[in-house]
Amino acid sequence: MLPVRHNFLNLFRYGGGGYAEKSIRQQFNRKINFSSWFEGSMNGLKGKECIAAFDPSYIRKSGKKTYGKDRFWSGKDQRAKPGLEIGCLALVDVGDSTAYSIEAVQTPAGMKSQLVAHYVGIIKKNLRAVLCYTKYLAVDGYFMKKTFIDPVLLLRLEVITRMRPDANLLYLYNGPQNPGRGRKRSYAGKVNVKKIDKRKWKRCYKDEDMEGFELKVWCVALKRIVKVIHLESKARKGYVILLSTDTELQGEKIIRYYQLRFQIEFLIRDAKQYTGLEECQARSETKLYNHFNLSLMTVSLMKYSCWANLPDKNETPFSMRSIKIWFYNKYLTETIFSNLGLDLKYNKIRKLYGRCLNIGAMAA
Incomplete structure (x- = not known):
């Protein structure tokens, strides 16, 4: 409820004298197990259709002594800026179209060559919590990398992501093979992603603005068979290519799950605007970790306790x-x-x- 910046001094001022500012600072040195907190608070989601979502987020922060201070990519500004970064893992309720934070982990400085491995480590750390709810992980196009997708598949998770507009895909060959020795034919030519051959594709989605076609193809970048969705925009005459490592997942669900990935960005937005995600005074790793997760978890708990059980929540958007x-x-x-x-x-x-x-x- 703080109407001012979320820092230790203001927590003391509005805390009714329960704790001194120094006491609050000292308590923030005790690392909280947010994964266990999530599991204990969100048990009601286990019977619902869910997906996991992961997204790094840039955090504004000044100060030369702050842990993890480096140059990170800011999606809003479309450039690298000095500050901090957190990797946020969340669970998305498909029916309610909303995200709940599992854990946010700060990216250490100097990780440019090991960023992908660091992100995989966050998912691996929370694997048990994720698998209790879903086997699907939705991520943005940055993670369309073999170095990310292969380790995640080893964790028994299926990845849904977006491909480059010039994706290198090959049609699978299903015709008769030549008898005799030699390698059998596997592919039937390259997919022209700018103008697909709709005789080979199956329509899986259609509305006033978009039309989607699905097909199993060979992905050259990942060196595996995947299911691809070619989404065409009628108004803008453009297209988007979505990918799922689960080749049996319905095309309409792939589109739906990827659209729900954006709910994690709304979660981070609400934490920045209303629960002080970017307002921490601390500089140490543990204090920053607790602050980031308390901010995201506060939004999640408010959604779950104040909105998710409303009888008319479809007519009452979360605010x-x-x-x-x-x-x-x-x-x-x-x-x-x-x-x-x-x-x-x-x-x-x-x-x-x-x-x-x-x-x-x-x-x-």
């Missing part, structure tokens, strides 16, 4: 802003009512209390 305002109003109202000695057992006082809680609330 972290409204939840934050509600808790701030509650803090102010209870403080004022307590100081005035107002008793909530009276109907008029209760009605006034209820009206105070929803001042300024709005939908997302």
